[in-house]
Amino acid sequence: MIQPFIWMFKHKDFKEHFWYLAGILIKFFIPAIILSIFLFLFPNFLQINFQIALLILTALLFAAPFLCLQGYMWKLTENIISRDWDIVANSVYNGKIKQVYKIELPELKTFRLIWRGIASVVANILMAIPLIMLLLISGFIGAIGCRFFNMSVFANPAYPYALIGAVLIYWFLIPAFLWNYANRDSVVAVWNLRKAIYIAGNYTGKYILNSTIFCIFNFIISFFISLIQTILSFGQALTNTAFLFVILLLIGIIIYFIYIYCIYVDAYLLGTIAPPHEG
Numbered sequence: 001m002i003q004p005f006i007w008m009f010k011h012k013d014f015k016e017h018f019w020y021l022a023g024i025l026i027k028f029f030i031p032a033i034i035l036s037i038f039l040f041l042f043p044n045f046l047q048i049n050f051q052i053a054l055l056i057l058t059a060l061l062f063a064a065p066f067l068c069l070q071g072y073m074w075k076l077t078e079n080i081i082s083r084d085w086d087i088v089a090n091s092v093y094n095g096k097i098k099q100v101y102k103i104e105l106p107e108l109k110t111f112r113l114i115w116r117g118i119a120s121v122v123a124n125i126l127m128a129i130p131l132i133m134l135l136l137i138s139g140f141i142g143a144i145g146c147r148f149f150n151m152s153v154f155a156n157p158a159y160p161y162a163l164i165g166a167v168l169i170y171w172f173l174i175p176a177f178l179w180n181y182a183n184r185d186s187v188v189a190v191w192n193l194r195k196a197i198y199i200a201g202n203y204t205g206k207y208i209l210n211s212t213i214f215c216i217f218n219f220i221i222s223f224f225i226s227l228i229q230t231i232l233s234f235g236q237a238l239t240n241t242a243f244l245f246v247i248l249l250l251i252g253i254i255i256y257f258i259y260i261y262c263i264y265v266d267a268y269l270l271g272t273i274a275p276p277h278e279g
Contacts, residue, residue, distance in 0.1 A: 004213065004272075008264040013105050020108050021072060021260045025065045027110075032061035064114055071116030073263040075106035077182035080271025081278075101272075116185075123181045127190035131170050175211045176200045179273055199274050207273045214269045221262055225255055 008014050035058045039051065084102040106113070176196035180189045189195075200207050228251060 004265050004268040007268055017105050018260060021069060024068050025256060028061045028064040032058050067117030068110060068113045069263060070120050071113035072106055073267050074116055074120050074182050076267040077271045078185060079104045079106060080267055081183045083276050119187055123187040123190050126187055127177050134166060173200055175270060175273055179270055203274050210269045210273045217265060
């Protein structure tokens, strides 16, 4: 039960990867901030075309760390899905043998991770399309029925329940869609309904357990970060000093570190909803 929250600390390469992910923010934010200051101080120094190009570059530099982290998470999830088993026993055999997961951390290739992060954004957009289409088509059919036939499918007592049921089933299958995307590294893998039903149906207990922990964990983290932001907003209303800026900077760094930690927890929970041989 506690394994998803501590497994990364036992990995020999965790510190190296953690500080790499922490350094990504500095690597891209410093040039982004420099470009922002330059564009603010010298708005007419360059032609409009070059200004637009620099604005786009600045936006990409600000987005790059988070795309890199997203790419790292999905590559890590892929590695966890295809994990191996390792045997752990005492140096003096006492009849007890323990099987543990042997997980390889992703290669630290920044631009490859950023590309994977971009692909994950596309995959999430594609995953939302069927749900959006379901709601739009439902509304369209209801509007056509009211306009031309003086009746609506919404008037059928069973229809709202059928629509809600379809939406809930889709939401229930989202972890399986994401598992399949991480496993195949294909943006259209989020549309593989057959595989999603297979994963959720054959490993229901583990699937529900991991999905529930995933939702509760991320809700708690989101609540904690929102609480910090609320406290900071109250503090900003009281004072506007250099000390407050330092506090804001430190808390921002802490939140970023928490975000990195969440990557390892979420990847483990998502990657272990099915046994290794399914990967």
